[in-house]
Structure formats: C-alpha cells, structure tokens
Amino acid sequence: MSPPIVAARLKDTHRLIPSRYPPTGILDLIAALEDFEAVAELEGWTNDRISAELGVLSILQAGEWVLGRANATAIMAAYCHPNETGGRFSSSDRGAWYAALSIETAIKESVFHRTKEIAESGILETTVQMRQYLADFETEFHDVRASPEFDACHDPNSYVAGQQLGATLLESGSNGLWYRSVRNPGNDCVVFFRPALVNNVRTGAHLEYRWEGQPDPKVTQISAD
Numbered sequence: 001m002s003p004p005i006v007a008a009r010l011k012d013t014h015r016l017i018p019s020r021y022p023p024t025g026i027l028d029l030i031a032a033l034e035d036f037e038a039v040a041e042l043e044g045w046t047n048d049r050i051s052a053e054l055g056v057l058s059i060l061q062a063g064e065w066v067l068g069r070a071n072a073t074a075i076m077a078a079y080c081h082p083n084e085t086g087g088r089f090s091s092s093d094r095g096a097w098y099a100a101l102s103i104e105t106a107i108k109e110s111v112f113h114r115t116k117e118i119a120e121s122g123i124l125e126t127t128v129q130m131r132q133y134l135a136d137f138e139t140e141f142h143d144v145r146a147s148p149e150f151d152a153c154h155d156p157n158s159y160v161a162g163q164q165l166g167a168t169l170l171e172s173g174s175n176g177l178w179y180r181s182v183r184n185p186g187n188d189c190v191v192f193f194r195p196a197l198v199n200n201v202r203t204g205a206h207l208e209y210r211w212e213g214q215p216d217p218k219v220t221q222i223s224a225d
Contacts (some may be wrong), residue, residue, distance in 0.1 A: 003142040013099035014106035025073030071201040089166030108184040132204035
C-alpha cells in the first residue's frame with residue numbers, strides 16, 4: 001500500500017547539523033557540470049577538500065546535482081554523506097534532506113541522535129555546536145502521519161520499516177515523506193529524496209549542546225546569523 005500524496009507549501013523548515021561542517025564549499029561556486037569537470041581536471045584530485053566534496057557526487061546521477069547556488073554544498077552533503085546506518089527513510093547508500101517544521105522539534109530530534117553518538121563513547125561530558133539551516137518546499141510528497149498501516153515507520157527503536165518504505169518510494173519517483181516526529185510527539189518532520197526540491201536554503205542560529213554527565217544536554221543559542 002502506498003501512502004497518500006499531498007501537495008504542500010512549507011516555509012522555514014528547520015535542519016540542525018554540527019557546525020564543524022562548513023556551510024559553503026566548491027559546489028556553491030560551480031555553476032554547471034562543465035565547470036565541475038574543469039575544476040576536477042585542474043586540481044588533479046590532489047586537493048583533499050575538493051576531492052572530499054566532489055568525489056562523493058557519484059552517489060547521485062549528474063542530473064540530480066545542485067550546483068552554483070547558495071548552500072549547494074550543504075544540500076548535496078545531506079545526500080552524499082549518509083549516516084553509516086542510514087536515516088529513518090533513507091539508507092547508508094544515499095542520504096536525504098531531513099527537516100522539522102519547528103525549531104523545538106529539530107532540537108529534540110538532533111539532541112537524540114547526538115546523545116546516542118556520545119553515549120557510545122561512555123562519556124556524557126562534552127559540547128557540540130550546531131548550525132541551523134532553514135529551507136522552503138513547494139511540491140507533492142507522500143504523507144504517513146495518519147495511516148495506521150505506516151505506524152511501523154515511526155518505531156522509536158528501528159528504521160527497518162521506514163527504510164524499506166523509503167527505498168520503494170524513491171525507486172517509484174517519490175519526492176519524499178511527511179511523517180510524525182518520533183522524538184517530539186505531536187509534531188511533524190519531512191524528508192525529501194530529491195536535492196533540487198530543497199529551496200531557499202539559508203543559515204540561521206548557532207546552538208550549543210552541553211552534556212554535563214546526563215543524557216539531556218543544556219541547549220543554548222550562542223549566535224543568530
């Protein structure tokens with residue numbers, strides 16, 4: 001069974017990623033595939049940063065690349081640098097753009113994942129700075145929020161059902177999914193499978209997550225772009 005399709009215009013969706021990843025890069029400057037090929041040849045793949053940014057583009061077909069616009073590097077990184085275990089609706093082979101409809105939900109979702117990573121080290125005493133990205137969407141995509149048939153996709157402990165559904169929908173040409181936030185019940189998140197759909201991306205605030213021996217960090221806004 002395929003989820004229902006909805007058309008929506010979403011403004012100011014929120015995505016939070018560690019600020020150690022630079023907000024701009026070579027993909028923001030490369031305006032066309034021809035430029036990409038010229039830069040690759042010029043650098044001879046000897047520049048580590050350019051190799052890191054350009055070498056992973058083979059994950060996507062060239063027709064899906066986003067080049068030459070603000071925050072193109074951040075957009076493409078979401079797809080070309082997937083988590084090794086994948087995301088709720090995406091695999092370790094190809095990432096996706098995940099975002100929340102509120103900053104509070106984005107914080108809760110990202111805190112959960114950062115805490116899980118830190119807890120694996122056995123030391124819950126550290127700080128992580130996060131950069132906010134705002135993005136807009138206007139498209140049709142699938143909605144799994146209300147259908148009981150897709151409750152397994154919201155399993156707090158497993159991505160198996162969600163990744164299976166995501167793979168099926170991606171293969172069928174789906175743009176993405178609207179789903180319930182697992183870490184902030186009563187709120188919503190979205191995931192988009194196609195880089196070109198991620199519009200008007202701009203940086204927002206910087207946040208600091210500080211763990212002081214407990215799994216719930218103190219969250220402080222340290223700057224606003």
